[in-house]
Amino acid sequence: MNATLPPITVPQADPGAGYRAQKAEIDAAIMRALDSGWYILGKECSAFEVEFAAWQGAARAVGVANGTDALALILRGLGIGPGAAVATVSHTAVATVAAIEMVGASAVLVDIEPDTFTMDPAELEAVLANPPPGLPPIRAVIPVHIYGQPAAVEEIIAIANRHGAAVIEDCSQSHGALIGNRKCGTLGAAAAFSLYPTKNLGALGDGGVLSTDDAALADRIAALRQYGWRERYISDMAGVNSRLDEIQAAALRVKLGALDAVTARRQAIAAAYDAALADAPLAAPARRAGTSHVFHQYVLRCPDRSATQAHFRARGIATNIHYPVPVHAQAAYRGRIALGPAACRETERAAAEVLSLPMFAELADAQVETVCAALRALPG
Numbered sequence: 001m002n003a004t005l006p007p008i009t010v011p012q013a014d015p016g017a018g019y020r021a022q023k024a025e026i027d028a029a030i031m032r033a034l035d036s037g038w039y040i041l042g043k044e045c046s047a048f049e050v051e052f053a054a055w056q057g058a059a060r061a062v063g064v065a066n067g068t069d070a071l072a073l074i075l076r077g078l079g080i081g082p083g084a085a086v087a088t089v090s091h092t093a094v095a096t097v098a099a100i101e102m103v104g105a106s107a108v109l110v111d112i113e114p115d116t117f118t119m120d121p122a123e124l125e126a127v128l129a130n131p132p133p134g135l136p137p138i139r140a141v142i143p144v145h146i147y148g149q150p151a152a153v154e155e156i157i158a159i160a161n162r163h164g165a166a167v168i169e170d171c172s173q174s175h176g177a178l179i180g181n182r183k184c185g186t187l188g189a190a191a192a193f194s195l196y197p198t199k200n201l202g203a204l205g206d207g208g209v210l211s212t213d214d215a216a217l218a219d220r221i222a223a224l225r226q227y228g229w230r231e232r233y234i235s236d237m238a239g240v241n242s243r244l245d246e247i248q249a250a251a252l253r254v255k256l257g258a259l260d261a262v263t264a265r266r267q268a269i270a271a272a273y274d275a276a277l278a279d280a281p282l283a284a285p286a287r288r289a290g291t292s293h294v295f296h297q298y299v300l301r302c303p304d305r306s307a308t309q310a311h312f313r314a315r316g317i318a319t320n321i322h323y324p325v326p327v328h329a330q331a332a333y334r335g336r337i338a339l340g341p342a343a344c345r346e347t348e349r350a351a352a353e354v355l356s357l358p359m360f361a362e363l364a365d366a367q368v369e370t371v372c373a374a375l376r377a378l379p380g
């Protein structure tokens with residue numbers, strides 16, 4: 001690192017700050033879990049599931065080990081595996097595609113809308129109407145509400161329904177986002193949430209949860225997450241081990257209580273950044289009409305990204321790139337994964353231009369102002 005650079009005074013993310021903001025309550029909850037003597041699938045996990053489902057406005061929630069497993073368990077619960085294909089986007093955490101392959105299904109990756117970075121419904125329609133040769137039937141579609149902005153999920157559901165495919169919402173970045181007055185994740189067959197520490201609702205380790213209105217699906221997944229047990233020691237289906245532990249669930253119950261305030265703070269920081277960009281050469285992130293954006297990330301498109309990143313770094317501001325390499329261009333997937341007709345051109349352009357500014361609820365007003373001053377000082 002260049003020795004003349006100032007120290008970072010505004011980190012891009014800080015999961016420790018989220019813990020410190022509720023330390024006394026979280027510590028007490030964790031002690032309660034420790035003292036209970038019951039560490040896996042006990043009262044804390046079931047209470048978190050009930051509270052999360054109520055907050056989400058879904059009939060049921062099931063706690064699991066992480067967000068990748070939440071997606072994979074929904075697919076398994078819907079009977080999707082070998083001999084089926086699942087359509088999703090390449091502009092996402094690699095976990096979305098890893099989950100599809102974990103269950104033995106094939107992925108087909110479609111391009112994104114350039115303004116919102118979410119699944120392009122026209123590309124989805126094209127892929128469903130005219131799938132790539134050799135691909136098994138497309139049985140499910142996973143839109144990703146990337147950065148906290150809902151995808152065009154109503155349109156996607158209408159298209160998927162016409163082609164007999166289920167819609168699973170990847171809500172790992174969009175906890176609490178609204179589509180009209182409904183929580184994002186309640187429109188499809190089920191929704192998967194990562195509770196990774198930096199997510200809008202973050203555990204103090206790994207965690208995941210899924211929600212659905214389909215009680216039979218929730219029961220099936222609750223069994224699948226623990227060796228296929230409906231009854232202890234009796235496996236009437238082949239399951240896995242993917243449980244949310246009691247310590248994480250206890251901490252998550254505390255953090256769930258603060259989530260709406262955390263979201264409001266993220267949105268207020270985003271509004272401050274928007275205002276600072278009023279006369280800047282870069283545009284504020286687009287918002288989809290009729291939805292709310294919960295700003296897991298505040299993402300700019302930068303024609304000269306390394307120069308913009310250096311501009312912030314010179315002012316002690318950390319930035320990040322979500323994500324620098326699209327899934328289809330990663331060595332693990334390149335050349336063997338099916339793509340939509342646009343060959344993910346917009347995805348590749350986004351990967352080259354996106355830049356995430358500091359974004360977490362505990363940013364102090366002075367830190368937000370440091371970022372705003374840097375935005376106002378962007379060279380025209």
Ligand SMILES: *Cc1c(COP(=O)(O)O)cnc(C)c1O
Binds near residue numbers: 066067093096144172
């Ligand atoms: C974080 C994330 C995941 C995976 O979650 P893990 O908890 O790390 O398994 C899946 N999809 C998206 C869009 C994510 O951001």
